[in-house]
Amino acid sequence: MRTTVGIVGAGPAGLLLARLLHTAGIDSVVLESRDRAYVEHRQRAGILEQGTVDVLRAAGAGERMDREGLRHDGIELRFDRTRHRIDFPALTGGRSVMVHAQTEVCKDLIALQLKEGHPLLFEAEALAVEDATTARPRVRYRHEGRDAVLECDYVAGCDGFWGIARRAIPERLGRTFERSYPYAWLGILADVPPSHEELVYARHDRGFALLSMRSPSVSRLYLQVPEGTDPDDWSDDAVWTELERRFETDDGWRLERGPVTQKSVTPMRSFVHEPMRHGRLFLAGDAAHIVPPTGAKGLNLAVGDVVTLARALIHRRDTGSDQLLDAYSATCLRRVWQAERFSHDMTALLHRTPDAAPFEDRLQLARLARLTSSRAAMTDLAECYTGFPLG
Ligand code: FAD
Ligand code: DHB
Numbered sequence: 001m002r003t004t005v006g007i008v009g010a011g012p013a014g015l016l017l018a019r020l021l022h023t024a025g026i027d028s029v030v031l032e033s034r035d036r037a038y039v040e041h042r043q044r045a046g047i048l049e050q051g052t053v054d055v056l057r058a059a060g061a062g063e064r065m066d067r068e069g070l071r072h073d074g075i076e077l078r079f080d081r082t083r084h085r086i087d088f089p090a091l092t093g094g095r096s097v098m099v100h101a102q103t104e105v106c107k108d109l110i111a112l113q114l115k116e117g118h119p120l121l122f123e124a125e126a127l128a129v130e131d132a133t134t135a136r137p138r139v140r141y142r143h144e145g146r147d148a149v150l151e152c153d154y155v156a157g158c159d160g161f162w163g164i165a166r167r168a169i170p171e172r173l174g175r176t177f178e179r180s181y182p183y184a185w186l187g188i189l190a191d192v193p194p195s196h197e198e199l200v201y202a203r204h205d206r207g208f209a210l211l212s213m214r215s216p217s218v219s220r221l222y223l224q225v226p227e228g229t230d231p232d233d234w235s236d237d238a239v240w241t242e243l244e245r246r247f248e249t250d251d252g253w254r255l256e257r258g259p260v261t262q263k264s265v266t267p268m269r270s271f272v273h274e275p276m277r278h279g280r281l282f283l284a285g286d287a288a289h290i291v292p293p294t295g296a297k298g299l300n301l302a303v304g305d306v307v308t309l310a311r312a313l314i315h316r317r318d319t320g321s322d323q324l325l326d327a328y329s330a331t332c333l334r335r336v337w338q339a340e341r342f343s344h345d346m347t348a349l350l351h352r353t354p355d356a357a358p359f360e361d362r363l364q365l366a367r368l369a370r371l372t373s374s375r376a377a378m379t380d381l382a383e384c385y386t387g388f389p390l391g
Pocket of ligand 1: 008009010011012013014031032033034039043044045046047048102124125126127158159160161162163164187266284285286287293295296297298299300301302
């Protein structure tokens with residue numbers, strides 16, 4: 001098979017790239033190792049920045065998001081049994097975020113891709129990207145029990161942190177920057193209306209907790225747990241009891257319980273691979289960088305990368321110039337490092353390290369007190385949370 005852009009991975013990065021290229025008249029083939037149901041139901045991100053919302057709308061994939069998504073104008077920070085609201089529009093000149101699940105974004109992008117007859121192969125596992133530094137890069141893959149080759153002009157490695165695309169970059173030509181954290185998130189989905197209309201980020205001596213949602217009737221909640229925790233070690237009752245403790249306030253706020261429909265543990269990692277390009281191979285999204293989830297930047301970063309890549313590929317087609325493709329890695333990395341910084345700082349601000357000294361605890365509380373009392377500090381948080389420019 002032959003195409004202009006071979007896309008490895010049908011997560012949000014690969015699917016949106018295919019859509020953006022299609023609307024510009026550039027053909028692509030998407031290879032995805034898992035089946036459709038798995039991709040459509042994998043529970044992950046829930047918060048879309050304003051810029052991501054705008055891109056999805058412009059790509060013709062915003063109709064259901066606009067109908068079902070929930071516009072959020074702020075978040076609550078909770079510590080020392082007190083509540084503090086950060087008002088996004090008031091601090092940023094009108095910006096907000098949208099609560100809309102990654103699963104739903106992926107479902108709509110898949111439906112559009114298939115409806116318009118573009119190749120999107122499920123259960124097609126890419127094995128290797130070859131000849132990336134030539135004019136004819138190739139993706140070797142396995143589909144329906146047979147080995148095959150996708151010949152391309154360009155390859156987009158959108159295959160997430162565990163994918164194969166990054167491996168095509170020789171080690172001596174790349175550099176990785178990494179940090180792991182001694183804790184993870186235990187996440188639940190529950191059939192109960194969210195107990196608060198906005199997200200609540202709580203710092204507690206027993207660890208971090210987050211109240212989020214997927215719809216007016218489905219709550220999404222997270223608890224900081226030790227790294228390596230087995231979700232089966234937590235009964236539903238134990239999860240609710242721990243959430244209640246960490247969210248407890250002095251003003252009588254109550255957490256509503258409901259049936260837990262899903263429970264999983266997410267490890268936390270910061271990771272960046274530089275550069276994000278090798279010849280005609282371009283890495284995008286989690287294939288190139290990971291952030292810890294605090295602050296909800298991962299999906300939004302993936303969107304920023306593929307917008308930049310689509311623009312560069314369209315520029316090349318229209319002008320013959322490689323200028324934007326040559327700038328791709330540096331352009332993305334500027335935004336990536338801002339998100340790395342923000343996600344790391346939000347994580348450090350709200351999580352409790354297992355061996356934290358009392359001095360650290362006091363500093364953390366002092367940082368939170370400053371963050372919720374200074375307009376300058378609140379503005380910085382609101383600007384970062386609602387999103388960095390698409391670059
Ligand atoms: P992925 O979604 O990982 O997609 C990669 C795809 O490639 C997958 O479908 C995979 O099956 C496929 N693949 C892998 N290897 C191969 C291969 N060899 N051949 C073919 N296909 C392959 N981000 C936010 O912005 N906001 C949030 O609120 C948020 N919350 C999160 C909460 C949790 C619990 C987690 C885990 C993540 C969260 N994130 C959030 C991060 C976000 O989900 C990711 O950053 C996002 O999924 C990255 O998209 P991607 O397309 O780059 O990678
Ligand atoms: C969600 C995830 C996040 O990482 C975050 O900061 C906020 C919300 C979520 O899954 O809803």
